[in-house]
Amino acid sequence: MLSLIRSIFYTFLHAFHKRETQDYPEKMPYLPPRYRGRIILSRDPDGKERCVACNLCAAVCPVDCISLQAAEGDDGRRYPEFFRINFSRCIYCGLCEEACPTYAIQLIPDFEMADYNRQNMVYEKEHLLISGQGKYHGFNFYKEAGVNMGVKATGGGENENQPVDLKSLIH
Amino acid sequence: MAKIQIDGTFYEVKSEKNLLDNCLALGFDIPYFCFHPAMGSIGACRLCAVKKFANADDKRGRIVMSCMEPVVEGMIISTDDPDVKAFRESILEGLMANHPHDCPVCDEGGECHLQDMTVMTGHNYRRYTFKKRTHNNQYLGPYIKHEMNRCIQCYRCVRFYRNYAGGKDLNVFGSGNRVYFGRQQDGALESEFSGNLVEVCPTGVFTDKIFNKHYARKWDLAHTPSVCQQCSLGCNIIVSERYGMIRRVMNRYNGSVNGYFICDRGRFGHEFINSPDRIKKVHLRASKASELLEVDESCTLSDFMGKKVIGIGSPGASLESNFALLNLVGKENFSHGISEAEHKLTNQSIRLLQSRKVYSPSLKEIEKSDAILVLGEDIAKTAPMMALAVRQAARSESIKLGEKLGIPEWNDYAVRELDQNHQGPDFIVTPSATKIHELVEMAGQAFAKAENPLIITGISGGNEDILDACSTIADALKKQGKKLSVSIVFPECNSVGLALLDGLTLEETEERIDGRQKAEEKIDTVIILENDLYKRASKERIDAMLKKCRQVIVIDHLMNETARQADVLLPAAAFAESAGTVVNNEGRAQRFYSAVPLTGQLKPGWSWCNDQWENLDQVVNALVDAYPVFSAIKNQMPDADFRCSNEKIARQTMRSSGRTAMNANISVSEPKPPQDNDSPLAFSMEGYKGSPPSGLIPYYWSSGWNSVQATNKYLDEPDGHVRNGGDPGVRLFDDIDKE
Numbered sequence: 001m002l003s004l005i006r007s008i009f010y011t012f013l014h015a016f017h018k019r020e021t022q023d024y025p026e027k028m029p030y031l032p033p034r035y036r037g038r039i040i041l042s043r044d045p046d047g048k049e050r051c052v053a054c055n056l057c058a059a060v061c062p063v064d065c066i067s068l069q070a071a072e073g074d075d076g077r078r079y080p081e082f083f084r085i086n087f088s089r090c091i092y093c094g095l096c097e098e099a100c101p102t103y104a105i106q107l108i109p110d111f112e113m114a115d116y117n118r119q120n121m122v123y124e125k126e127h128l129l130i131s132g133q134g135k136y137h138g139f140n141f142y143k144e145a146g147v148n149m150g151v152k153a154t155g156g157g158e159n160e161n162q163p164v165d166l167k168s169l170i171h
Numbered sequence: 172m173a174k175i176q177i178d179g180t181f182y183e184v185k186s187e188k189n190l191l192d193n194c195l196a197l198g199f200d201i202p203y204f205c206f207h208p209a210m211g212s213i214g215a216c217r218l219c220a221v222k223k224f225a226n227a228d229d230k231r232g233r234i235v236m237s238c239m240e241p242v243v244e245g246m247i248i249s250t251d252d253p254d255v256k257a258f259r260e261s262i263l264e265g266l267m268a269n270h271p272h273d274c275p276v277c278d279e280g281g282e283c284h285l286q287d288m289t290v291m292t293g294h295n296y297r298r299y300t301f302k303k304r305t306h307n308n309q310y311l312g313p314y315i316k317h318e319m320n321r322c323i324q325c326y327r328c329v330r331f332y333r334n335y336a337g338g339k340d341l342n343v344f345g346s347g348n349r350v351y352f353g354r355q356q357d358g359a360l361e362s363e364f365s366g367n368l369v370e371v372c373p374t375g376v377f378t379d380k381i382f383n384k385h386y387a388r389k390w391d392l393a394h395t396p397s398v399c400q401q402c403s404l405g406c407n408i409i410v411s412e413r414y415g416m417i418r419r420v421m422n423r424y425n426g427s428v429n430g431y432f433i434c435d436r437g438r439f440g441h442e443f444i445n446s447p448d449r450i451k452k453v454h455l456r457a458s459k460a461s462e463l464l465e466v467d468e469s470c471t472l473s474d475f476m477g478k479k480v481i482g483i484g485s486p487g488a489s490l491e492s493n494f495a496l497l498n499l500v501g502k503e504n505f506s507h508g509i510s511e512a513e514h515k516l517t518n519q520s521i522r523l524l525q526s527r528k529v530y531s532p533s534l535k536e537i538e539k540s541d542a543i544l545v546l547g548e549d550i551a552k553t554a555p556m557m558a559l560a561v562r563q564a565a566r567s568e569s570i571k572l573g574e575k576l577g578i579p580e581w582n583d584y585a586v587r588e589l590d591q592n593h594q595g596p597d598f599i600v601t602p603s604a605t606k607i608h609e610l611v612e613m614a615g616q617a618f619a620k621a622e623n624p625l626i627i628t629g630i631s632g633g634n635e636d637i638l639d640a641c642s643t644i645a646d647a648l649k650k651q652g653k654k655l656s657v658s659i660v661f662p663e664c665n666s667v668g669l670a671l672l673d674g675l676t677l678e679e680t681e682e683r684i685d686g687r688q689k690a691e692e693k694i695d696t697v698i699i700l701e702n703d704l705y706k707r708a709s710k711e712r713i714d715a716m717l718k719k720c721r722q723v724i725v726i727d728h729l730m731n732e733t734a735r736q737a738d739v740l741l742p743a744a745a746f747a748e749s750a751g752t753v754v755n756n757e758g759r760a761q762r763f764y765s766a767v768p769l770t771g772q773l774k775p776g777w778s779w780c781n782d783q784w785e786n787l788d789q790v791v792n793a794l795v796d797a798y799p800v801f802s803a804i805k806n807q808m809p810d811a812d813f814r815c816s817n818e819k820i821a822r823q824t825m826r827s828s829g830r831t832a833m834n835a836n837i838s839v840s841e842p843k844p845p846q847d848n849d850s851p852l853a854f855s856m857e858g859y860k861g862s863p864p865s866g867l868i869p870y871y872w873s874s875g876w877n878s879v880q881a882t883n884k885y886l887d888e889p890d891g892h893v894r895n896g897g898d899p900g901v902r903l904f905d906d907i908d909k910e
């Protein structure tokens with residue numbers, strides 16, 4: 001009897017507590033920038049696609065939901081011919097972002113991915129590619145790499161010497 | 172043999188091999204770069220360090236390069252001493268100092284020996300903060316891409332290209348930190364073996380340009396064991412597929428045939444499969460005057476069969492496809508589709524090889540010959556890998572001389588310094604200027620001292636007199652107690668297999684179609700299987716022949732001249748899309764498997780010719796019943812029901828990616844993987860991944876060894892024979908010998 005009254009009393013007290021219910025979607029919750037939600041592909045500071053189609057994200061993905069095909073532009077620059085993520089399989093683990101050597105693939109704090117039709121959860125490159133740099137600013141892979149893929153000449157990088165001139169006698 | 176102690180355990184090792192070679196054979200993971208099992212050692216990279224102790228009391232020991240160390244009875248070594256590990260790591264750090272930050276865009280990535288060795292030695296943090304040395308790249312032709320920044324100066328490329336394969340236009344330039352591997356100036360590589368640089372180079376300096384056009388990582392490719400169909404040698408290859416498309420061809424090790432290498436024709440010649448000229452659909456011609464048009468309905472060959480049918484097979488098609496056609500039209504109506512001259516010479520050659528008089532050597536055995544006569548055949552063109560084998564055989568005298576002086580064969584640089592390009596007693600002779608008795612005389616002189624004499628000839632350049640001379644020489648040698656080896660180059664990948672079936676020549680076929688001799692046998696329908704007749708006889712002759720047939724049915728994969736003449740054109744699966752057996756010049760029957768699941772109307776030739784047979788095994792059963800000469804194929808090759816630990820063998824690697832996304836654009840529900848009824852291989856990443864029987868190895872991979880260097884893990888010893896069943900293929904002529 002006593003415990004019953006105590007329960008009713010506590011329940012009554014809750015009427016004066018701060019409300020836990022959120023007015024979603026009228027009021028959006030705050031999610032930190034590193035929250036792992038919808039995946040995007042970003043661009044480098046020059047506005048070009050960052051992804052170099054190395055396939056590392058696809059390889060690391062535990063549910064195998066990324067598939068892409070590498071292609072090379074006329075300047076030799078490598079990019080994905082298509083890039084597909086099947087979000088109906090994605091578990092938002094973020095391993096793809098960690099594996100990516102170019103900061104191209106990033107998870108962002110958008111979790112509104114639900115859909116009545118699974119087929120709508122297959123995203124192609126046009127759905128993934130954004131126009132900015134995302135979370136990581138200032139990095140351009142082709143400036144760090146040794147290859148000349150239209151961004152800098154061989155030996156033209158900051159950490160590189162000019163190419164060896166084999167015909168000179170002096171080292 | 173010698174007994175040595177490695178890491179505290181005693182092992183029996185081969186004294187004619189160096190320490191590294193022996194350790195690798197025993198399964199030790201010693202990192203290395205410059206050593207190559209087929210090319211020996213030069214000690215350039217310093218990575219293969221081990222510690223050698225003077226005796227049991229010596230606790231300090233000294234670091235030696237295992238690839239330059241002969242094994243001596245009682246030797247004590249350590250492969251995992253802390254000093255050795257630190258030494259290897261520092262060597263790697265040095266090699267990496269100038270290495271570019273390229274892995275994500277490097278075609279070698281994921282199958283890079285440098286990546287593997289970096290992980291193996293434990294070097295993982297860059298301390299060198301100065302600027303990197305860079306190099307300009309060269310244009311090396313349509314097949315090979317050059318990215319010199321990635322070089323680690325192991326010298327394997329020039330040792331293969333120049334020393335092993337006799338190329339002239341690739342060399343090493345500069346000195347010190349500027350050492351450069353390339354050509355004197357931009358230009359296409361001249362060697363017909365240049366593609367091997369892709370596999371020989373442990374880094375991504377030389378990569379496959381054809382593969383680059385539709386690149387995929389090794390871990391993403393589905394790999395299938397196959398056999399090259401570009402010449403009669405039957406080199407073993409791995410054909411790789413991704414997203415339903417053939418992507419590349421790599422070498423598949425066969426210790427009796429091609430070893431570690433294949434020629435460029437085999438490596439780069441597969442692109443016709445992706446050609447826009449491929450026939451993918453049934454084409455029909457409503458009447459003789461109308462055009463050949465694609466149709467969508469499925470149909471079978473029996474819809475078009477006439478009353479009097481003649482079938483023309485092809486030495487370029489599999490045994491099964493040829494037999495299925497023979498079976499359909501009957502022995503007396505089956506034609507080999509080759510000229511009378513070629514037919515006659517081929518049959519005579521096979522009789523010679525089948526006789527006990529001479530021995531039909533494998534390519535590996537050709538390498539071990541010590542006197543060779545090449546008669547009338549331009550083997551560099553018609554059988555490139557045989558030319559490479561002859562090149563190795565030409566060193567036999569130098570190697571013997573080295574052994575006499577105590578320089579083992581593996582000490583490659585020393586032996587080559589010793590021989591100064593000396594070549595053994597090889598003779599190249601053209602038959603036109605030579606009479607038979609001169610030939611016999613010449614052979615007598617050349618073979619006088621030889622232990623393994625060999626005569627090489629071929630169908631394209633040889634003649635009957637040469638074959639007769641071989642018999643005569645064999646008889647003479649027999650008196651001296653020696654057996655003559657004869658290797659004959661045939662024109663196509665299955666010339667030998669086809670010749671073991673009955674069949675007419677092209678001339679006889681023309682006569683039959685002409686119907687002048689026996690009017691009652693006049694042919695109304697001709698079925699041509701994967702054979703472009705216009706390449707075999709003049710246009711007038713073939714035109715005349717085809718015009719006389721009421722109906723021309725062509726089963727082929729490319730829109731060639733013959734296909735254009737068809738009234739009914741049926742799309743055949745190319746070699747990489749179907750399974751079958753081909754018999755090489757040595758008489759070795761080898762099985763190839765389909766690398767990509769068949770789609771649409773494509774069917775293998777044998778399946779077009781007989782819709783009763785459901786899989787390859789049923790064709791082989793019927794073949795063996797009709798031609799017992801092939802019984803070894805049925806007895807020794809695993810059939811489609813074969814399983815490893817109750818599983819099919821997976822074509823895909825365990826890291827294969829994109830399974831739930833690659834078809835998601837079509838349907839988000841993942842489809843069931845396509846079935847393969849013709850082989851024990853699965854189009855899937857699920858299945859057996861261990862070391863399967865030798866003929867069924869889809870790809871080379873071993874923990875820590877992602878590059879092609881993992882090949883050695885599948886062999887009884889480096890440069891040895893394939894484990895688990897021996898070198899792939901069954902020799903048909905040996906069986907005849909035994910009977």
Ligand code: SF4
Pocket residue numbers: 039057060061062063064065066085089090091092093094095096097
């Ligand atoms: S977040 Fe995880 S599951 Fe989703 S695509 Fe990336 S790696 Fe795959």
Ligand code: SF4
Pocket residue numbers: 050051052053054055056057058068096099100101102103104105275
């Ligand atoms: S890991 Fe990054 S660069 Fe590589 S394919 Fe994925 S998104 Fe592109």
Ligand code: SF4
Pocket residue numbers: 270271272273274275277278279280281283284285286321373374375376
């Ligand atoms: S050669 Fe190997 S280590 Fe160097 S960039 Fe290419 S994949 Fe990376």
Ligand code: SF4
Pocket residue numbers: 321322323324325326327328329352371372373374376377
């Ligand atoms: S190019 Fe390749 S094979 Fe040649 S020395 Fe450099 S790393 Fe070695």
Ligand code: FES
Pocket residue numbers: 191202203204205206212213214215216217218219220236237238239
């Ligand atoms: S492998 Fe021994 S020094 Fe290179």
